[in-house]
Amino acid sequence: AQKVTQAQTEISVVEKEDVTLDCVYETRDTTYYLFWYKQPPSGELVFLIRRNSFDEQNEISGRYSWNFQKSTSSFNFTITASQVVDSAVYFCALSSYNQGGKLIFGQGTELSVKP
Amino acid sequence: KAGVTQTPRYLIKTRGQQVTLSCSPISGHRSVSWYQQTPGQGLQFLFEYFSETQRNKGNFPGRFSGRQFSNSRSEMNVSTLELGDSALYLCASSFIPLGGDTEAFFGQGTRLTVV
Numbered sequence: 507a508q509k510v511t512q513a514q515t516e517i518s519v520v521e522k523e524d525v526t527l528d529c530v531y532e533t534r535d536t537t538y539y540l541f542w543y544k545q546p547p548s549g550e551l552v553f554l555i556r557r558n559s560f561d562e563q564n565e566i567s568g569r570y571s572w573n574f575q576k577s578t579s580s581f582n583f584t585i586t587a588s589q590v591v592d593s594a595v596y597f598c599a600l601s602s603y604n605q606g607g608k609l610i611f612g613q614g615t616e617l618s619v620k621p
Numbered sequence: 622k623a624g625v626t627q628t629p630r631y632l633i634k635t636r637g638q639q640v641t642l643s644c645s646p647i648s649g650h651r652s653v654s655w656y657q658q659t660p661g662q663g664l665q666f667l668f669e670y671f672s673e674t675q676r677n678k679g680n681f682p683g684r685f686s687g688r689q690f691s692n693s694r695s696e697m698n699v700s701t702l703e704l705g706d707s708a709l710y711l712c713a714s715s716f717i718p719l720g721g722d723t724e725a726f727f728g729q730g731t732r733l734t735v736v
Binding site for chain 1: 715
């Protein structure tokens, strides 16, 4: 069975601190895709990144970076120098061909960045 | 390029009624999937459509149904509403079905309240 675990339910940091959101996944498929989404209070899920299982290169986009490690089945997300606008719920998700057209989401991590 | 459009944004219905939600995907995208988000259960997959065919269905009762039209727009219907159907319903649009090498973009959701 496929599963995504985000063990951190809530994280609170002060502005300019770095913060890492953890994501651990389970799958037996060899080809799969991992995603991160941001959900602000408005409700829309905003796409942040997609990574396929054959690409373990870390990715950096501005203040955001992602660390994908197949050996530990983890796909962690780090925000450097956090800002108040980063406050949201962040979801990690998994999809694979054998699971049909669906995303399997973790429970989400609510990040609160205080000024 | 317009994003994913969901209508209406908010709905209030009474128990026993039925409701239809609409999703217009990004132009050129042929796959639409639906998710239910509740505080207790998180984000759960409802169903996925590609080229007017339902390819996959989540573990929801038959009261939940959907369809996709030739222009890729999709509707989902919930009949005989129950209080537990109160949720944020999110639609995702992708070029090909998830599980393949594609990103998925979400609409702002329809917040359904059943009273």
